[in-house]
Amino acid sequence: MLQTPVAMANSLQIDGEIEQIHQLLETVHAEQRVSSELMERLTVLRGAWRADRSSFTSEHVAFLQRARDIEQCVARFIVLLDFLPEIEEAEEASTIIEELNDLRRIVKGCAVEKRMAKEVRGLGERLPGLSVANGESVRLERQRRLERSAPTCSRGHAMEVRQNRQSGELFWGCSRFPFCMAPAREMSPRHQAFLDGEAADLDE
Secondary structure, eight states, X not given: OOOOHHHHHHHTOXXXXXXXXXXXXXXXXXXXXXXXXXXXXXXXXXXXXXXOGGGOOHHHHHHHHHHHHHHHHHHHHHHHHHHGGGOOBHHHHHHHHHHHHHHXXXXXXXXXXXXXXXXXXXXXXXXXXXXXSTTHHHHHHHHHHHHTTOOBOTTXXXXXXXXXXXXXXXXXXXXXXXXXXXXXXXXXXXXXXXXXXXXXXXXX
């Protein structure tokens, strides 16, 4: 049973409440349940914070900030699920896959990540049957090939092909973003030519 914010702050039950959140995130796959229970528990803890901040350690605060990020990711995942049946074009599917993978990186270690991974696999399996424009399916395959030999960021993480949403320019971004803020790298002319279909192979 959830305690009131004041009762929690006075009885120092913060550790126990946080442990309940840990168990929720580690064991529950159902996104709706994760969303509702996490929102409820975070609301109580925010009230406890306002009632008595001295009861919270720096570790408590860091964990609650991560829990807030996870809450937002799960809420976004629930929204995306409504759009999946309506996807008809490969380009749109690829954009959703990229966003889902971004969400997965943020919730890594949580049970709900498996639900997200399942949707990514399902959407990936649908790609060949979706309508394509300007050889989009060919470009996606070339991108996958290119990423198999991706460079690493300054912290040693594999990088992925990303696209600047304003300029459309392709670049290498860290696969661990936003947890890793290593600088992006420019796409080499050779790699760009391969993605554009101007080179038949990566070695050309």
